[in-house]
Amino acid sequence: MNKRHKSEKPVRLSRIQEMNRSRIIDAALGEFSRYGYSGATIDKISAAAGMSKSNLLYYFSSKTAVYEAVLEYILDVWLAPLRTLNPDGDPASELAAYIRQKMRMSAERPEASRLFANEVIQGAPQIGDVLEKDLKNLVTEKSKVIEQWIEAGKIRRIVPVHLIFTIWATTQHYADFDSQIRALTGTGLEDPEFFAEAENAVCSLILNGLGLEWPKQQKTS
Amino acid sequence: MNKRHKSEKPVRLSRIQEMNRSRIIDAALGEFSRYGYSGATIDKISAAAGMSKSNLLYYFSSKTAVYEAVLEYILDVWLAPLRTLNPDGDPASELAAYIRQKMRMSAERPEASRLFANEVIQGAPQIGDVLEKDLKNLVTEKSKVIEQWIEAGKIRRIVPVHLIFTIWATTQHYADFDSQIRALTGTGLEDPEFFAEAENAVCSLILNGLGLEWPKQQKTS
DNA sequence: TGAAGACTTGACCAATCGGTCAAGATGAGA
């Protein structure tokens, strides 16, 4: 496990490797999310990462390898909020917490949201497998949670998967369509006032839509 | 006005021009919506339109010219549903009708939705002006309608623009994220059963969320 | 200090892209 043993392969990355790989992924996330896979170039990514194109290709064998690394890097953190949905919790506060986490994600990592949107719009050529396995399992599991809440009479009847889609759609919309929102309202989620307004609207619409009283909650930042 | 007058410029397109321009726009819509602006190539567009690249460039001076033509062609039809929102109508049926129109649009013209999504995600470089003028005016106008309904106590209080965003997000999600939805559910909006299920979920969530009774309506197809 | 590796780069290459051009094919009107 220790890289100092000559006999072992260096599975552990050196400081330089670790730093440069993360610099590349950061830069690549910006480029891919802004211009899509085809629109982004490894020239610009390497420039944004502060190194030569050749050096980028020393760390990643190809453009697609960078792209896949970025997707993998983002995927876990992006799906994390849904995992926290607790079947034993109160539906209103559980769903409100989930929506709030997704909204914060849209505000803090809009590039990640746009990257996924780009990927999915183009048919999810890279993450199709993940969608059909990991994500499908997760969604199936959480759908059952929602179904239980319905059966227990805690929330209005709805096909669970559509509730999940609605939450994804409304929250991610503020990241993906940021430029449109900005053109129409003059501001975006980075403005605390607008953020609260948006979160408030989404939470109240969905929770009321489920027949829940919406618990005005304490600040979560 | 008649093209037969030699002295006048042929503002009227010939049959061949009309047919070929529309074939190009159709093909371009498919390519641009699937691969984004950068990912689409005029080679593939012209091939999909059944003509040579040179011929395509005979009808449109450049790739961006094709792109702009596609956007213009789609824009009006895409924004039409919102225009129909009638301030004098019953909020429940007006909003339900609007949502249903948007859902039908997502089902019948998913490429149009994806094209806009691509464009907006990448910062709306081409339609930024339209967003800040025409669309902003339209949204401002319809926001006042919603505001009136609120003041009249007909629907629950909400910041109007967020209601509009929510409707856009939820309905367009079924077009833009079709591949994800298909990976998770095994079907999509082209399946009448799934369509009804989705429309039902979105309508009931939003209308109930506004404190409205949702009028189970007749089929609209 | 001095190799041996790890790291970095500019020069270069083949493929693809958007776009031009000249020449040929086709259509419509007299």
Next chain:
DNA sequence: TCTCATCTTGACCGATTGGTCAAGTCTTCA
């Protein structure tokens, strides 16, 4: 049928792109 404008195409061009390669520089450690 003749003529001219419209339509259509293949050959070609310069720019950009993803990727290779050999040569150099910097770390690391005995």
